[in-house]
Amino acid sequence: MTGRRVAEHLNQALHEVLAADPAVYVLGEDIADPYGGAFKITQGLSSRFGERVRSTPLSEGAIVGAGAGLALAGDKAIVEIMFADFVFLAFDQLVNFAAKSTSMYGRPVPMPLIVRCPSGGHRGYGPTHSQSPHKHFLGVPGLSVLELTPFHDARALIEHCLAGQKPCLLFEDKVLYTRRMFHGGVVDDLFRFELAGDGPGAARVHLEGADDYDCTLIVPGGMAHRAVAAMRELLLEHDVLCELLVPARLHPLDLGGLLPRGRHVCVAEDGPAGGTWGAEVAARLHPVLWDRLTRPITLVSAADSIIPAASHLEREVLVHAHTIRLAVLEALA
Template structure:
């Protein structure tokens, strides 16, 4: 099963099992079924609860938050996550604050789906990874899809928390297969640690034996796995990979037993440097494990640039498998 199919099935299951749930977004109705076909078939089965909207991200998120605040539940799709910036006010000043500013906790079950990332040649305004701009907003949770986390379990869990959430979905990830039954391929195995959607832990033979721990969101998983394979075969460096479903608040407790055995930790993300999710993760790790680390957590990110349209230039800007490989070699050998 591909990640896109997994998301689509999860949405079908959610609408079928929970009559409160509404889906909103641009061009989400059949026969188009969304820009990336994640909402395919939903409007045919649930015509009253799948609501195509005008091109207004602020209106989409505002309407979704209003539905959730009024006792329903909502999943809003931003066609390209870059334009979540147009809904920033509704997310930060309406949805996120509404859960607490009335003097008592108020449930607001809402997920804003944001296809993000480059490697598709879509150019500067359709290829960004803007996760860092939403980190640290009180009352707003951040998640990212991954090939390790079943959306059929993730989406109901997020809505059950009744806290507004942004779900980032790497566009290249849509075509990749889901990993199942604890196996990635002939080399890597994985398990899930922690409560709820948990943190995927990928390892070679023994989850407690490694030279370095990599932490990466789901969209970086393919590149991280490629780097891990090269590191093992070419440098005899063994890595473990941690992929959280929930980016923020980052649950450092779930992977803590693994991190406690790590002298070297690297965090990879596709966004640019400065006030990043990776920096927040590093801060949380430094608070708990500073005395046991051989060096500060190494941050791996894309170049300080807009994302070019031309493929050869885009490759120079964005984090590649080779970027992770070189950073880990330097961190371990230093």
């Protein structure tokens, strides 16, 4: 029912992308062999592709700036930020240079740039190595925000980003690296999935044969396994039937693959509340679903707190399967 681990799948995707396109470069701190990156996603790339894979000095602004310069000059760049928390140090290069360069010269300018950001907590890395900073990059003209999922083929996702010729942030939940890809339309003994919508689209996880759902869960890719666990508990312990939607592209939002079939909608994400992706999803869905929603859309976010390093305190802050389950039960009560 499951394939290779997400980290292995992503590493293989990068090998295939570089082999297929000699214009692609990879930049980042400590990404060259023998280290192969902090999470080993770039392992083997420098040995195989030589100078097209470069370890860089410790400067996120310089790394993203160099990647954007390569893209502006006609090549393609995949940049790794060691921890997503440090992407704030490249905020100016992303927002004021890369994103704006696509249209501020009086004509469309290709900017095939992907900035990979390992994000999220649940590993005890503490306040500055555990964040999910997605919301700070939503709504920037010219900048797309995506998240790796266990349903979407990573090579197809990377090639989609490069073909779009606009800068993309690709968030990758660190815990997701250790989980396995779903394939063949099978999630587990209960649930099946299919991809819907244009472009990368969204994965729709459902109970085979069901068409009447109490609730639709919508989550980014890193939360997929937690959402599936919540769905399972809700069905087996509370007789509440949910479907799950997991989009690969978070912004610009494509509602084509995100139209829920449930009578209630719950959007869950990592990161604290306030100006979030979940709030954007709710704002876009509310007028479309106005005539059939039975109650307001539920938003589930992390606590309004820095993320502690101590595991027992970290658990109090971050979103878990039981957080989603309790939020759905409270909404339906």
